[in-house]
Amino acid sequence: MSEKNHKRPKNLDLLHIRLPIGGVVSILHRVTGVLLVLALPPAFLLLQQSLRSPESFAQVVTLLSSLPARVVLLGITILLVHHFLAGVRHLLLDLDVGISRRGGQLGAWLVLAGVAGVVSIAAGCLFL
Amino acid sequence: MKTMNTRGSGSAHRGLGEWLLQRLSALYLTGFTVWLVAWLSLAAPADYIAWKAWMAAGGVRLAFALFFLSVLVHAWTGMRSVFLDYLKPLWVRFVGQLLLAFGLLALAFWAAQILLVEAAV
Numbered sequence: 723m724s725e726k727n728h729k730r731p732k733n734l735d736l737l738h739i740r741l742p743i744g745g746v747v748s749i750l751h752r753v754t755g756v757l758l759v760l761a762l763p764p765a766f767l768l769l770q771q772s773l774r775s776p777e778s779f780a781q782v783v784t785l786l787s788s789l790p791a792r793v794v795l796l797g798i799t800i801l802l803v804h805h806f807l808a809g810v811r812h813l814l815l816d817l818d819v820g821i822s823r824r825g826g827q828l829g830a831w832l833v834l835a836g837v838a839g840v841v842s843i844a845a846g847c848l849f850l
Numbered sequence: 851m852k853t854m855n856t857r858g859s860g861s862a863h864r865g866l867g868e869w870l871l872q873r874l875s876a877l878y879l880t881g882f883t884v885w886l887v888a889w890l891s892l893a894a895p896a897d898y899i900a901w902k903a904w905m906a907a908g909g910v911r912l913a914f915a916l917f918f919l920s921v922l923v924h925a926w927t928g929m930r931s932v933f934l935d936y937l938k939p940l941w942v943r944f945v946g947q948l949l950l951a952f953g954l955l956a957l958a959f960w961a962a963q964i965l966l967v968e969a970a971v
Contacts, residue, residue: 752928755928755929756929756932759925759929762921762957763957766957766964769964770964773905774968776898779898779901780898806880809880813876
């Protein structure tokens with residue numbers, strides 16, 4: 723163990739290391755997770771206002787129907803769908819599903835393909 | 851670099867508990883999200899009355915209560931692993947976790963208010 727530690731590379735040149743696709747999907751899971759936490763307070767506020775009175779409900783509907791709001795909603799959808807699918811991949815990895823080198827790569831590409839598919843449908847619902 | 855004693859950074863059992871909580875909350879959030887998206891696409895409420903009536907139903911409010919609990923637990927475990935990896939000076943990590951804890955606690959009270967006041971009939 724200690725002998726192994728001596729051979730560990732030092733001064734890793736981060737610019738010359740290509741993160742494998744599984745690593746990209748995994749780090750995006752963290753990034754989307756942090757951003758989704760930041761989206762919680764506005765989401766709580768919208769839910770509260772939508773339930774408070776008929777007038778505030780109408781205001782929320784008007785706000786969410788505006789073009790800028792729909793762009794933001796599409797952004798949140800991308801975050802959520804990616805976090806959801808990458809999270810399911812992590813749960814499957816816990817069960818040793820797709821844990822091999824090729825399985826891991828395939829799973830990561832499937833996540834990205836799934837995100838593209840679901841987000842396309844969501845974009846259609848939001849803008850068409 | 852000296853080998854670090856893993857026990858120096860906290861109890862091993864607590865790590866297992868957080869690992870489990872993260873996955874259990876993930877499972878509930880998965881099911882809840884699928885259910886909510888399916889309901890919104892198949893039978894979205896037409897107006898305020900329908901929306902309010904749906905949210906006031908006991909089962910729906912219980913589902914939302916468990917959702918709020920899961921999402922806050924999930925945010926805590928997830929943000930904690932991010933902080934543990936990237937916030938390096940110990941005091942920065944401590945301040946970050948303190949702010950996170952207060953923030954999530956505030957969201958928990960807010961969620962309770964939504965469920966008990968606004969979502970009530």
